Amino acid sequence: MSVSAQEIATPYSYPIKPGSAEWKKFKSGDEMAIACNIPDLVLKNLNTRALVTTCLDYPLFNEVLAANNLQAGFSSLVGVFNGFRELLNRKDAGKELLMAYQTLNPQNLPLLQNLVERGDFTFKFTYIELLLSQTQITYNLSGEEKRLLRQEALKKFEQKKVLINDFGAFGLNTSAWVLGKLLQSEETQNALPKAINQQDLNFFLSTGTFSNSEILDAIYTLSKSL
Numbered sequence: 255m256s257v258s259a260q261e262i263a264t265p266y267s268y269p270i271k272p273g274s275a276e277w278k279k280f281k282s283g284d285e286m287a288i289a290c291n292i293p294d295l296v297l298k299n300l301n302t303r304a305l306v307t308t309c310l311d312y313p314l315f316n317e318v319l320a321a322n323n324l325q326a327g328f329s330s331l332v333g334v335f336n337g338f339r340e341l342l343n344r345k346d347a348g349k350e351l352l353m354a355y356q357t358l359n360p361q362n363l364p365l366l367q368n369l370v371e372r373g374d375f376t377f378k379f380t381y382i383e384l385l386l387s388q389t390q391i392t393y394n395l396s397g398e399e400k401r402l403l404r405q406e407a408l409k410k411f412e413q414k415k416v417l418i419n420d421f422g423a424f425g426l427n428t429s430a431w432v433l434g435k436l437l438q439s440e441e442t443q444n445a446l447p448k449a450i451n452q453q454d455l456n457f458f459l460s461t462g463t464f465s466n467s468e469i470l471d472a473i474y475t476l477s478k479s480l
Contacts, residue, residue: 262299265307266292266337272313283317287334290314297340306350309337315381324384324428324462342388348395352403355382360413363420376421379410383428387462392439400436404477407432411474423464430470431462433477442480446472 270276270289280286290313292300300308312335321327332338341347358378366372385391386403395403411429414421437443438459446455450472454465464470 260299261301262296263301263304265304265311266296266300268311268313283314284334286314291334291336292340294336297336300340302341302344302346302350303353305337305341305344306347306354309341309385310354310378310381312337316377318381318384322463324387324431325460328384328388341385342390345394348386348391348403349399351382351386351391352395352399352406355386355403355406355410358382358410360410360417360421360425363417372420376425379414379421379425380428383407383410383432384462387428387431387435389435389439392435395439400440404433404436404480407436408474408477423467426470427464428462430473431458434459434473437473437476442476446476 268290277286277289280289292308297305312331314331314335318324318327318331321330328338332342344350360379363372363375366375386407392400392403407429411426411433414425414429418426434443434455437446443455443459450469455469457463458465458469
């Protein structure tokens with residue numbers, strides 16, 4: 255995005271939100287998706303920090319879970335939401351996503367009493383870790399940014415493991431996916447134990463689909479040693 259006097263630092267506020275009377279009038283998912291697209295003039299002038307928040311707040315982000323795997327679900331959303339397409343083209347998207355990621359603390363979950371709030375909180379990690387696992391994002395990170403992201407994803411993995419009853423294996427899966435994509439971007443995934451099935455590993459890295467705890471633990475252990 256070019257810097258101009260029209261730069262917008264405030265996240266886009268979706269005019270029609272789930273649960274509203276207007277939202278309930280929609281008769282199809284296509285109508286919902288069209289209503290959530292960001293006007294072009296706003297989209298191009300949103301600074302990347304505001305765009306990150308806008309994307310994380312995308313009203314249909316939970317549709318990513320309807321596909322066979324996370325990557326397929328996200329690719330489908332990229333096809334209908336211009337905010338994701340714009341974000342993937344921003345060179346500084348990874349830097350801003352990392353800063354947002356650093357503000358999330360799994361240990362805050364027990365402070366929430368409402369089950370809906372607890373569920374929404376866990377999905378915040380799903381969404382941001384999904385974005386951080388995109389190849390376009392990891393390959394644009396600097397060496398220092400990759401180090402910081404690895405450090406943060408390791409911390410999230412460890413904290414979620416303590417709260418496994420709340421985050422489940424799925425929560426560990428997305429943190430390990432971030433770590434695995436970092437290994438892949440640095441071409442260090444070959445240092446994983448030879449006993450790891452390469453076909454299973456490649457499938458996990460390309461789709462985000464949980465395979466087995468052996469792969470997740472191996473990725474964690476190698477990342478911890480770097």
